[in-house]
Amino acid sequence: MSAVPTIKLNDGVEIPQLGFGVFQVPPEDTKEATLQALEVGYRHIDTAEMYGNEKGVGEALVESGIPRDEIFVTSKLNNTFHAREDALKAFDTTMETLGFETLDLFLIHWPMPAVGDYVETWKAMEEMKASGRVRSIGVSNFQPAHLQRLFDETETVPSVNQIEVHPYLTNEVARAFNTEHGIATEAWSPIAKGNVLTDPVVTAIADRVGRSAAQVTLRWHIQRGDIVFPKSVTRSRVEENLALFDFELTDDDIAAIAKLNRDERTGPDPDTFNWIP
Structure with a gap:
């Protein structure tokens, strides 16, 4: 199997372009699912406070025996913690739950524009990075207008913007804005919850190249430069x-x-x- 390429972020940190996502993996199943992914060969895991399964990810990394610096791990700040002090405390909790001294990437999960000031949140993220406890900081689900506020009012350009992207939502305006400003695009829901897998255009290409519709869709993302982290608990998938x-x-x-x-x-x-869990 060919090696997974890496993408150099705007802060010099390198991230594997393909990872394993644990969104909607039940907490009690997360350790085994993550261990399986690591055994198969993944070295990039994407989790979040909101998913409730950071503990399983951390336990899997320990049990795998793979050196910590060989696995790239992302987590995300929950929507309830946008105030500065709350964000800093939530980051401490994430680190304790994962059992890490250093996290590779931490994201603001949603901008929540009507709930709190995400600029204040981003300034707290800058403090986290300055502490050396997180290598890269970024955002998730930020539109160009949200990003522009960060550019105008803070010092740090996010390294990553994790947004919904798939063939039925190519999100070209947001992707182009990210590229223009040196922000890597991570694509969540890359196969549109499976909706694209029966599309005749996708299946015809899959038949021609002798691959599955999922592989074709994920390869489409890879060749366009997106970072993807599909989720499955089935080993064959x-x-x-x-x-x-x-x-x-x-x-x-x-x-x-x-x-x-x-x-x-x-x-x-x-x-x-603007949902708060």
């Missing part, structure tokens, strides 16, 4: 999702899949989502 680097799509394939865009979200709109 975990293995399949990693086998993306020994084939390529043509430029015509990439364009044909991009044309499937419907601006169709599988999740909330970041401009109006």
Whole structure:
């Protein structure tokens, strides 16, 4: 199996372009799911405070025996902790729950524009990075207008913006804004909760190249430069999702899949989502 390439972030940190996501993996199953992913060959794990399963990720890393510095781990600040002091305390809790001295990437999970001041939150994130306890800081679900406020009012450009991207929501404006400002795009819901896997355009390409529809869709992301972290607890699919680097799509394939865009979200709109769990 070919090695997973890395992407150099704007702060010099390198992140594997393909990872394993634990969104909606039950906390009691997370350790085993993560161990399985590490055994298969993943070295990038994406979790979040909101998922309630950081503990399982941390336990899996210890049990795996793999050196900590060989595994890239991301977590995210929960929506309840946007005030400065709350954010700093929440980060301490994440670190304690994971059992880490250093986290690779910490993100603001949602901008929550009507609830709190995400600029205050971002300044707290800058403090976290200055402490040396997190290597990179970024955001998730930030629209260009949200990012512009950060540029105007703070000192640090996010290293990553994790946004919903898939063939039915190519999110080109946000992706282009990220690229313009040196921010890496991470694509969550990369196969649109499976909705794209029966699309005739995708399945025709999959038949031609002898791969699954999921592999074709994930390869589309990879060739466009997105960072992806598909989730599955089925070993065969975990293995399949990693086998993306020994084939390529043509430029015509990439364009044909991009044309499937419907601006169709599988999740909330970041401009109006203000949910506190």
